[in-house]
Amino acid sequence: MHTIPLTTARPGDIRGGIALIGQPNCGKSTLFNALTGLRQHVANYPGVTVEKKQGPMHLGDRRLNLVDLPGTYSLTAFSPEERVVRSFLLDSPPTLGIHVLDAAQLQRGLSLTFQLLEMGLPVICALNMSDVVRRQGHTLDPRRLAELLGVPVVETVGRRGQGLDQLKREISGLLDGGHRIAARLPRYGALEPHIQAIMERLPDSLKNRWMALRLLENDPEGKPLLLRHGLAPESMETLLAEARDRRDRFQKDHDQDLADYVIMMRDRHAHDLTSQCLNTGAGGQRISWTERADRILLNRWLAPVFLLATIYVIYHTAIVQGYELTQYTWPLLAGVRNLAADWLPAAGFLHDPLSRSLGLWLLDSVNTLLNYVPIFLILFALIAILEDSGYMARIAFILDRVLHRFGLHGQSTLPLILGGVFAGGCAVPGVMATRAIPDPRARLATILTVPYMNCLAKIPLYTLLIGIFFVDHKGLIMFFIATITIMVALLVAWLLTRTLLRPMETVPFVMEMPRYHLPTAKGVMRRALDRTWLYIKKVGTIVLAVAVVIFVLLNLPGLSAEEQENFEQRAQIALNQFHDQIHDNPHAHLFQTPEQLMQALSLSNAYRARRMNLSTPEAVQSLDRRFEQADPIYFPFVRPGGGDRDVRAINRALRTLDQERRLLRLEMQETRIHNSLLGRTGQALEPLTRAAGFDWKINVALLSSFAARESAVATLGVLFQQEEGASRPLEERMGTAMGGSEGALVALALIVFFAIYPPCLATAIMVRVQTDSTGWMLFSIVFPAALGLLMASAIHSLGQAFTLDAIHMMIGFWVLILALLLMVGLWPRRRVKSGLATATPGNRGDGSP
Structure with missing residues (x-):
């Protein structure tokens, strides 16, 4: 005692x-x-x-x-x-x-x-x-x-x-x-004299039976631990030598490994205590509900079926069905944008104040991403159900044998899931979670493949492209994305562990199964809301910061003097034509000054933006009344409702001028972006990305996404512009610009490239932290970029060469990758002798399960 x-x-x-x-x-x-x-x-x-x-x-x-x-x-x-x-x-x-x-x-x-x-x-x-x-x-x-x-x-x-x-x-x-x-501590029989002898030599801060046992068991951390607690190096060496001598004598006298003996004595003592305080009843051990469920869910043949079905249900419910909810969220976000446009400084005929341009840029960037919040709510709720129910651990069990085939570890499952096996994850916590993997080689392989998963930030671009080019095949394309990423990650892990990582050591894997639990609605909803709120906060911080940087890079150095003069001349011609058309109109005096004209044009743009989100005659009438009350002088010229020919004449001239102004502004912005620092970089990369079908706009979006994945969609939302006052979704704008079978093939290549694309800046930094190597961080950026571009170029080039549409090309590519995966996974492995001890659920080598 x-x-x-x-x-x-x-x-x-x-x-x-x-x-x-x-x-x-x-x-x-x-x-x-x-x-x-x-x-x-x-x-x-x-x-x-x-x-x-x-x-x-x-x-x-x-x-x-x-x-x-x-x-x-x-x-x-x-x-x-x-x-x-x-x-x-x-x-x-x-x-x-x-x-x-x-x-x-x-x-x-x-x-x-x-x-x-x-x-x-x-x-x-x-x-x-x-x-x-x-x-x-x-x-x-x-x-x-x-x-x-x-x-x-x-x-x-x-x-x-x-x-x-x-x-x-x-x-x-x-x-x-x-x-x-x-x-009351366990007793170790014949080992007790050795324990007491070592304890007497320990420093006061470590004078306990546990430390004595660890030294007798030859704990590799014993030496640094003794030094940290103030034992002199000479005394430490003497103590370690004595522990080694006593260990050898005990093992020789008893013909048994000392560590195994300690495990046996602890297990015997635990069994003795349990038998005295736990009564299992006359019926013995009853088969639990968890065991009965596992007989089905972990069945050798049924387990993969349930796993694939689970993945498909998650994607179909969250992405396909959740996307339908965005039809209700977009009008709300567009309404907020219209209100902000009213509050910001008024627009000019050609040039807007910087505060208005930057404000609307930031709002457009955020709105594009907030439109997908319903999808994330559903997705996070479904993942929370898997976690709370206990099935997530079964997924690790099912995948363990597969992961080992490709050089990964059973504990690689959690980092991959956190990274986004089901989508909605994040590579940063996924890479951080690899610290729990005891196998050095599998740990590094996992770090380098976690960024391939479908993290939360990739979903907006996937959803955008699916909503434009694959409307009739949403479930199929999402299943393709879900499976192709993990298949490519496994192949890359296999390649790395057999080449660059081959010299690194490996250790065995231990895992336990939790019991099944019924998830609570409160717990699931809290988790879903918390994770969605984290996404919203990320939009409000990282994406906004990146949006400001992108805004600067897209607006510098701006238009040349010749370009600026050309646009101003064309604007003046349009204004002269307008005044010529209305010079003898009795209402012409209302449109003489630039301020009067811009008031009418701004009113027209604001009315058109709000009118596009209405679908019923009653709502349109209510909008007309609000605008007429707000501006009774100019509203009749924006929406003439009577038979006044002079009013209708000004309305026609005003619409012609407004159309010319919007075209000029679009052309100006296009030229400004084309001349910008980011635009020039995107153009310089076109020779490398042409085979994949990526033009400079896509290149610019991909460059911006390195800072934050969400920025890809936000940047595309600005590059594929809309007319002043319009509130069309990005899907409609991109669909108009990239429509057709060629656009779908480019979209497929872009999806594959984005799936393999290098990690974002935050993940790259985390790779540096976890590997403590700048070289591996650079490798994690360069290798995926080259691999992704190679795959995207192959998809686009082969699709064009054989005149295949995007769906057939997608199926062919998926079958090819699956064939490679099966060939690598089923290839007979050589048995390599190792000095490592194997571990089973019942014996871990230290007395623990």
Whole structure:
């Protein structure tokens, strides 16, 4: 028996930290949210907590810092999660640890409990998901378990808030000094004398049974850990030599690996404790609903069918059906744009004030992206259902064998999903999530292929092109996008791991399956709204910043003196013709000054913009009344309703002038963009992109998308301009400019290129951070650009050569990539001998599952 003194935290002192510790998927993050009130994202997927998270927990007048540590099976150093947890516990030990145990998997979790107690950490055990044990027909005695462990044990159901009050009372009692912990630790028989001998040589900050065992087990992190805690190098070498000598003697005397012996003793002790406090009933272990469901969903032949069906349903529901909702959102956004146009400084005949030009530019950029918010709401809700239900982990299980065939790791599944396997993800968190992959080679391969996924920012361009060129094949083209990206990513991963990454080492993969849960409507909607709001905030920050930069690059250096003079001369000719047409009209005095003329033209443009969004006679009549009340002098000339021939004559002349003015302004803007810095860059790239069918406008949009993917659509929305006062959607404007079979083929090539396109600036920076290499960051930009351009050029050139339309070319390309994938995936692999130990769900090499 070991009595562990507990430090009392001062009331109001946030430095009295409490650590939440537990295995992946034990409900630890849910409990963290319940104790702190923070809205932390919780997914029913192993390894979702990659970094420690912290927040204040209030116990009366005491304010404590609660730290949610990454999910870990052990306190070894096999994975990044384990290294983070043990480093935190050893280098900045908390006042108290709350070990969250899955009550339905008690024996499996007790191994970590023993290690925490051996480390000397004061612990409270929270038996979470205790309701699952009762549903299985079992009974669990927490009091008996507390007696056997010598630490407080509390039953909790984190998602329902049950047991939290009792847990807080136990925490308060320990912090106030009213309770003491007398932990009962496992005994290791013949190894005990060796443990005691090593403990006596340890520095005070590491003088515990866990550290002694780690040195006896030859922990590779032992040397730096001892140095960090102040042990002199000479003493450290002596201690390590003694540990090595004792390990060799024990293994020789008992003919057994010391690490295996420790695992066996801990597992035996865990089994003994579990058998004394858990009653499974006379009927024995009952087959759970999760097991019955997995017999179908994870069936060898049915699992791929369910997986493909899931992907198709997500895309069809979110993209195809969600796109229909944009018919209702666009008129609202166009209305906001029209109101802003009224509030901004008035437009000139040829030139607008800078504040008006920039304001409308930014609003057009944002509106184009906000129009897809309904799609994202549906998409995020569906992904949340997969996460909360537990099927997301099954996807990792299904894909594990496939991923290994192509050089990736089972834990590559989560980064790929975060990156956007189902679309709606983001490459930045996807690349960040790769830190949990213990296999160095698979980790780097995953980092380099995550940007190929269909991240959230790519969806607007996909949706735009589908809405223009593939209206009758929406579901098919989205299925193509969903599958072609993962297929190309797998092929690239296979190529990299057999060439550039081949010398890097690999390690085995361990994974567990969570139970199925019924998602709650509140949880799903909250997740969908939170993620959509993050997208909206991104539009309001990154996209706006990029839009300003693009605006400058598209307007400098501007028109030459000769071009400017030519447009002004043509404008003057149009004005002279107008005045000639109305010079003998009795109402001509209302149009003599430039201010009067612009008032009439602005009124005409504003009326036309609002009229285009109305579909009923009643709405048109209401609009007429509002405009007539706002400007009774000029409105009759904009919309003549009587038989006054003079009014109709001015209306005809005014419409002719307005049309000429709009054409001049469009031509001016086209020339200005063509002469701009960005326009010249796009033109310079045309020889490289001509084979893919990309003109300079598409090149400019692709260049702007490197800063932020969403900027591609926003830039296209400006490059494919509309007439002054018009409110036509971008789909209609691009469709008019690129219509026809040739345009569809270019759109297909653009979709493929955009899918393989280099990562955005934020992702490229994250690649640099995760790889700690500028070379790999540059490779992640150059290689996808070359590969994407090669594929896009092949699609466009072959489609033209064989006169194939976009759909047939898409099918042919998809079949070709699938054939390559099958050939690579099914090719017999050579068995390579390795010194690495294999891991199974029952034996991980450290006593954890």
